[in-house]
Amino acid sequence: MGSIWARALPGYLYKWAVPYVLRPGWETRSRNSGGFNTVKGIGIHHDASSKGGSADAAFQWSCFNCPSKPVGNGSLGRDGVFQLWAAGASNTMGQGGPLWTQRGVIAQNDGNATMFAIEAGNSGTGEPWTSGQISTYPRLCMAVIDWANHETPGPPMAVGDIFSHWEYCMPSTPGRKIDPAGPSPWLPSPSKAPHYPDIWDMDKFRASVFALTPTPPQPQPPSGDWIMVPRNERILDTRDPKWGVPRFGGNTAHRIKVPYPGSTQAMVHLQAVNPAGDGFFVVGGVQKPNTAMCGFKGGAGVMGQSLCFTGVDPDGTFQVWCDVSGADLIIDLQGTG
Numbered sequence: 573m574g575s576i577w578a579r580a581l582p583g584y585l586y587k588w589a590v591p592y593v594l595r596p597g598w599e600t601r602s603r604n605s606g607g608f609n610t611v612k613g614i615g616i617h618h619d620a621s622s623k624g625g626s627a628d629a630a631f632q633w634s635c636f637n638c639p640s641k642p643v644g645n646g647s648l649g650r651d652g653v654f655q656l657w658a659a660g661a662s663n664t665m666g667q668g669g670p671l672w673t674q675r676g677v678i679a680q681n682d683g684n685a686t687m688f689a690i691e692a693g694n695s696g697t698g699e700p701w702t703s704g705q706i707s708t709y710p711r712l713c714m715a716v717i718d719w720a721n722h723e724t725p726g727p728p729m730a731v732g733d734i735f736s737h738w739e740y741c742m743p744s745t746p747g748r749k750i751d752p753a754g755p756s757p758w759l760p761s762p763s764k765a766p767h768y769p770d771i772w773d774m775d776k777f778r779a780s781v782f783a784l785t786p787t788p789p790q791p792q793p794p795s796g797d798w799i800m801v802p803r804n805e806r807i808l809d810t811r812d813p814k815w816g817v818p819r820f821g822g823n824t825a826h827r828i829k830v831p832y833p834g835s836t837q838a839m840v841h842l843q844a845v846n847p848a849g850d851g852f853f854v855v856g857g858v859q860k861p862n863t864a865m866c867g868f869k870g871g872a873g874v875m876g877q878s879l880c881f882t883g884v885d886p887d888g889t890f891q892v893w894c895d896v897s898g899a900d901l902i903i904d905l906q907g908t909g
């Protein structure tokens with residue numbers, strides 16, 4: 573049984589501004605082999621659904637009705653929202669390979685156990701890809717690479733480890749799959765693919781992902797000093813959409829921006845509001861450390877508060893994790909360093 577699960581992926585989706593929803597049961601859903609054995613690549617697809625098909629229908633088919641469920645780890649819907657429905661390995665790559673990756677060879681027919689698979693709502697018969705999908709698909713792939721590089725073992729993955737389903741099939745079952753296909757910025761030039769003008773040019777797609785690669789963080793001078801802000805400075809209130817961070821669900825992480833460039837640490841005051849039940853927040857880079865928690869009880873009003881210290885990652889954010897029951901969260905910055 574594979575032991576690698578994509579349960580930390582939501583934090584990376586947030587980091588890369590990928591709109592997403594988590595489908596019930598996603599944390600433990602997988603094919604019968606469990607989690608991934610290793611994560612060596614990303615497989616991208618279209619789901620051949622009927623034109624204009626809904627995200628709900630994709631979830632229903634892929635996780636309940638299809639005999640080979642779950643189909644893919646999730647799906648990028650026509651609305652541009654990624655629904656994550658399986659944290660473990662899924663069934664969709666099938667026969668294909670072998671493929672060479674930064675993390676070694678994906679053996680023939682081993683894609684299901686070793687590739688994060690992204691379905692997407694498109695008929696594959698000429699349906700134009702929506703602007704939301706075109707905007708999100710490269711960032712979604714970058715978020716998965718970022719997750720894999722931080723959360724799973726192996727050398728760093730790169731954009732060359734993104735494969736279309738049709739590329740996966742080429743070594744051993746050429747022509748078995750054509751996805752992804754259809755009108756998008758990634759169609760091949762007519763001279764390059766005169767016979768298959770509708771099948772994506774994956775070098776163009778990978779270039780779109782590569783264009784997102786951030787410049788490496790610049791070294792910061794070491795600093796042991798705290799700089800106290802003049803007064804409480806609100807940096808989050810999930811009840812107010814202006815902050816761009818939704819109310820926390822149970823078992824959900826979001827990344828919070830510290831508005832002082834170069835900060836490597838922060839002191840923050842947390843208030844849990846309107847909790848759905850008993851639960852707790854954790855501040856920092858791991859889900860369940862032994863410190864830096866803010867517990868809350870179910871009920872109305874301000875039901876939990878805590879002062880926490882956290883490191884700030886090079887991108888200027890820190891993670892907040894909410895376990896058990898969801899709640900709104902207010903964060904006031906007390907100081908940075």
Ligand SMILES: [Zn+2]
Nearest residue numbers: 617618737751
């Ligand atoms: Zn496919």
